[in-house]
Amino acid sequence: MTYTLGVDIGTYQTKGVLVDDKGRVVAVARRDHEMIVPRPGWAEHRAEEDWWGDFVQVTRDLLAGSGIDPTEIACVATSAIGPCMLPVDGQGRPLMNGVLYGVDTRAEAEITELTDRIGEETILATCGNALTSQSVGPKILWLKRNHPELFDRTEAIFTSTSFLTFRLTGEKVIDHYTAANFSPLYDVDRQDWTDALASDIIALDKLPRLMWSSEIAGTVTPEAAAETGLAPGTPVTCGTIDAAAEAVSVGLTRPGDMMMMYGSTIFIIQAVSGRVTDPRLWYAPWLFEGEHASMAGLATSGTLTHWFRDQFARELPRETAFPDLAREAADTPAGANGILFLPYFSGERTPIHDPRAKGTFFGLNLTHTRGDMYRALLEGIAHGTAHVIETYGEIGQAPTRVLAVGGGTQNAIWLQATSDIGKVPQILREKSIGASYGNAFLAACAAGLAERGDIDRWNPVTQQVEPDPGAALEGQHDLFKRLYLQTKDIMADLS
Known part of the structure; x- marks a missing residue:
């Protein structure tokens, strides 16, 4: 062996x-x-x-x-x-x-x-x-x-x-x-x-x-x-x-494939047939000569779940804090009882490219709970991701399939909210180890032990998450984008 x-x-x-x-x-x-x-x-x-x-x-x-x-x-x-x-x-x-x-x-x-x-x-x-x-x-x-x-x-x-x-x-x-x-x-x-x-x-x-x-x-x-x-x-x-290695691990192989990486940041890579030039997105030659990729990414995503746990759930045992918070968020309906969350805790990358953008919980009242706020946080990240998916659609590069990977895929609320707000199904594969597994596959290809098409055998598809048309988050998505636009100048002044 x-x-x-x-x-x-x-x-x-x-x-x-x-x-x-x-x-x-x-x-x-x-x-x-x-x-x-x-x-x-x-x-x-x-x-x-x-x-x-x-x-x-x-x-x-x-x-x-x-x-x-x-x-x-x-x-x-x-x-x-x-x-x-x-x-x-x-x-x-x-x-x-x-x-x-x-x-x-x-x-x-x-x-x-x-x-x-x-x-x-x-x-x-x-x-x-x-x-x-x-x-x-x-x-x-x-x-x-x-x-x-x-x-x-x-x-x-x-x-x-x-x-x-x-x-x-x-x-x-x-x-x-x-x-x-x-x-x-x-x-x-x-x-x-x-x-x-x-x-x-x-x-x-x-x-x-x-x-x-x-x-x-x-x-x-x-x-x-x-x-x-x-x-x-x-x-x-x-x-x-x-x-990029994460994208390899889930089989990003043909134009239209989009990898959605749920990590410390949401990062997106889409295989494209040629150079895509739009100031809201990024472009690069792909890992293999003659191929192309278009990229996008939020500045803070999974990082925000760590921040929330450390600031608002200090009494929870560290090893169970995330499952406990997820259960609290599951008791809250989609829409987080009216809270909007802007995930711009370190400025924002795509599509707004605003280093002065700020994180925001908006719409709080005395009835809101920690579960409401945590759900709003997860949905806010999903709104930011949907904003990127919309941008791809606007330039004629809507994804033909979305391949989800990363630790955040273990969070059912975050995963489902992304499909609901972004209006895209998401494919999950058997192994969600991520970039290190993609590296092992790239090493196998470089050593002549595997060919690129072998990833479907190495890591088969096991699940597909479908958008829920009854999730009632579409109206909130418009409010999410308006909230940023109407507070952008205040954010800049705070800087």
Whole structure:
């Protein structure tokens, strides 16, 4: 038997799996970490401890728990939250905490300046994406301006995944899918780095070498083998962003397929037949050469359930808090007894791209309960998701099927509200492990142990959630969008 290993670094948890060549899960390991919020609008991880340290421990746990000889592992693939921004020195050592994806809005001024200077139309034409809090280019410029002493020592800019790949193989690489988030430094038509739009951000030779996620970046070095327990010389793929690996795990294969990832954030990837250019959404080359993807994402989703538990359910045992809250919410009718919730706790990404947006409970009265508020929170996330689905429809890219995955799919209220408000059925597969399982499959493909169509055999469909036409949430969805528009200026003033 031959095995592949997949590890994913999430916002709050690292997860790894060992999978055999039939797709059967042999071992699973997890390790928790925290998202650091040093000030409002900032979000960070510690690269050595939270990324590499977690990878080492999870890998060792997988090997110890399975009893598998490391030499039987044919390939390793990784993914991580992204796109992140991590400056490193000449030895690849982090110079600061990793700056996270679109949930970190610190580069608002740089986004505005670059957009005004270059022009939104020019940026869209070259990069396929408007500059938003998801873009890495403005965050590099923020580093250069606010920490020039660190920038002067910077020899490379990594993301979370490229840092892992470097620690495993010594290779400085990045996949095209992740690189497309480096606007305005990536040309999507040429599929190469560019400084034509902004030569003052960083020298291009300090950006990693471009590859496809399905390619082998290198092999495990003796030093990495000593730390992780992997065998020296084990092939390692280039890696990718967590949501992309998650999409692979549920079979996103043909144009019209949409992956709905229920995680710390809702993240959406749709396979499309060609380049989609709309400032409300994101575009990138897909993981395989010649294929395309359109993306969207909320800033805070599952993160909000953690926030609510920690602030309003402290008396509940931590191990049962989420099921207990779900039962309370189930006692409340759809519509949360008239409460509207805006899930913009760290600004918002798609489709409004507003770093100054604020979270809101609206419509509270003295009869409302914690269950009402928790249900409103879940439905508010679903409203935000439906707003994205509507946007796809407006540009002629309505999904032909929606593939749901992630820990949030265990929450029946959240799952059903998304189908009801978004008016879409959702397909669930047997394994909802997510990105780490998708990584194991990508590793199997890279090692020649599987072909892309084999995912239907590895992870068969088990359930479909249908929209409930009687849910009576459509009117609330219009109110949800109006509430944002009518409070937008107040939100900005509060910033």
